[in-house]
Each structure stands twice: as structure tokens, then as C-alpha cells.
Amino acid sequence: MRKDEVPQDQGILENYKEVVYAVDDRGRYIPVSSKGWSAKTEANELAWAGINLQIEKTRSLVLAGKLSPLAYYMELNHMKPGLLGKYAGFSRWRVRRHLKPAVFSKLRSEVLEKYASVFNITVDRLKTMDN
Secondary structure (H helix, E strand, O other): OEHHHOOEOOOOOOOOOEEEEEEOOOOOEEEEEEOEOHHHHHHHHHHHHHHHHHHHHHHHHHHOOOOOHHHHHHHHOOOOHHHHHHHHOOOHHHHHHHOOHHHHOOOOHHHHHHHHHHHOOOHHHHHHOOO
16 A cells, blocks of 8 residues: 555554555655554454453353363463463463363462462462452
């Protein structure tokens, strides 16, 4: 797109601009500031709506006793068992096992502290999901 065609719609962040690249009069790509683009804003809003829906679904499963609170914090932080395992120092298999409420309820405090540390929350908050 040409530099004079760069959208200046209201973006997600009201007082910020982003840099996009457009073609100038001589055919070169140059950086141009943009307030936003409505299509991009709408796509981001749809994506975040889907993410929030998944977080609430996971929260419901935890409250129903089908998953441990660990699943909720993983979803909230956009993590999969492998990534959480790397941060906490556990294997992916072990993290998956800790997603079972019966197993999670028997975890030692040292294990819970590692998880809480990764999520930057207290062990009590990890156990209860209190925000």
C-alpha cells in the first residue's frame, strides 16, 4: 500500500501509534505511523474473545472438579504442559499428571511453590483460584 493509503482508524491502544511499512513516491518501502486499522482491531477483539472464552471454560472445569487449579493458571498465562514444565523444572508428563485434581491435592508444598513462583502468585491463590 502507498504511504497516503495507510489506515488511521482508532486502534486498540488509544494514545499510541504503530509503525507500518508503505511504499513512497519513489517505490521504496518506508516506515509510516498509523493510529490503527479497523480490520486489525476487529480481528484482535475476536481473538481475545476466544481466549477469554477458553479461560472461562477451563475455570468452569476446575470449579466442577474435573481439572486442578493448575489448568486455570496455565490457560490464563497461555501455557501448555511442556512450557510450564520447563519453567517449573518438571517433565511435561508430570505437569499433565498434576492437572488431575486428586493428584494436585496431594502435591508437596515445594512443588506448589515452584508452580506459584512461575505464575507470580501465592501458593494459597494457586490452590483456591482467588483473584
